[in-house]
Amino acid sequence: MDFAFYKLLHIFGAFLVLGVYAALGIWAMNERSSGENKYEKMSMIAHGIGLLVILIGGFGMASKISDDMMGLGWIHIKLTLWLALGGGITLLRKKPEYASWILLSALGLIILASSIGINHYSWFKE
Numbered sequence: 001m002d003f004a005f006y007k008l009l010h011i012f013g014a015f016l017v018l019g020v021y022a023a024l025g026i027w028a029m030n031e032r033s034s035g036e037n038k039y040e041k042m043s044m045i046a047h048g049i050g051l052l053v054i055l056i057g058g059f060g061m062a063s064k065i066s067d068d069m070m071g072l073g074w075i076h077i078k079l080t081l082w083l084a085l086g087g088g089i090t091l092l093r094k095k096p097e098y099a100s101w102i103l104l105s106a107l108g109l110i111i112l113a114s115s116i117g118i119n120h121y122s123w124f125k126e
């Protein structure tokens with residue numbers, strides 16, 4: 001598999017994760033209390049697929065740009081952001097009253113992770 005394929009997977013995953021946050025977050029802010037969402041389970045599955053695909057794409061790319069990918073400090077930061085994005089969706093289900101903050105934080109985490117992905121050579125010199 002080449003670098004471009006992993007990059008596409010990676011970005012597709014990020015879009016999927018953000019899409020699910022937006023869908024479930026806006027539902028939580030509006031009509032969550034007044035009924036069930038038939039598509040909640042499907043959204044959770046899409047969230048899981050999105051995270052998995054980010055990881056496959058990320059490690060796929062990392063293996064192409066470094067012989068010692070876990071030696072890259074910024075990879076650890078991105079893995080932490082990835083974990084937070086995973087946990088955030090559970091938080092959204094358990095604490096829907098904080099939906100707007102959770103949604104904003106997820107957007108912030110994704111922007112930060114993307115910025116690190118794009119700027120790591122100049123920011124981290126690796």
Ligand code: HEM
Nearest residue numbers: 014055058059061062075078079081082110113114117118
């Ligand atoms: C937390 C969610 C994440 C988002 C939203 C994200 C987003 C991005 C974006 C937008 C890019 C730039 C792609 C480009 O050059 O056009 C990128 C690059 C990259 N990301 Fe991520 N990323 C995330 C997590 C991760 C994780 C967990 C890993 C490691 C397993 C990772 C590894 C990489 C690598 C290796 C690159 C390529 C850097 C290069 O081209 O030099 N990312 N990421």
